[in-house]
Amino acid sequence: MKITVITVGKIKEKYLKDAIAEYSKRLSRYCKLEILEVADEKTPDGASEIVEENIREKEGERILKLIKEDAYVITLEISGKMLTSEELADRIETLGIQGKSHLVFVIGGSIGLGREVLRRSDYALSFSKMTFPHQLMRVILLEQIYRSYRIINGEPYHK
Template structure:
């Protein structure tokens, strides 16, 4: 199984980029993991919130394949503790899924089309984070999940 973090828009802050890249490298020690960035929609000032979500959704859908298992990172999704998330990843690794794709939406969330395409949704928190922070929190939690599954001392109960 391979895990991909698919998101709209690049990480602008070099400090976030550096830390995210460090965790990405760490995760790759345990499982194939990559990040795919879809460019931001241009001229959003002229678009309604709904139209922006629709255009972002179209870009995301073009990237996804029918066989991909798609999980939205969404504040309305199911919440897990770090240990529970590790169990979730382990369970997914035993399924027939080759690609597990976690998706970070644009600033207004996901279009209805993306919600319909998704297999499920996971929440990192009920709080709202910037997209840069979501990438950082997700990659750190994925690394933590890998260390929990290997019984390594990174995570403390």
């Protein structure tokens, strides 16, 4: 299976880059992983809802250009469905059995995802009702995908 993670913005912190590299290496046993970054827009302090919506739409256009038509798209959203690690593993395994060979996970920027990206989404996934920095969310997502493959393959994982 091919897994693509599309994210808004670059990772600047070395400790996050190291964690992403480690999980990418671990995942290479289980799937073909690619991480694609799109440029983020500067959000002025105190931006109006209209300005924020325009920013989300610009970032969304960049995201949508990277999504292939046959991909199954999972957007990370606070309002999405929360799953246990076992349920996420089951979802990934079921999608593979159903013939979905390319999963795309989308992590928005600091003010979220645009309407068109949300419309393209096949599944809205939430990790928590809390807000996480999108850079850290990349690490959390990769760890959970790795954990999913460990579960799918009946391999031990930390509970």
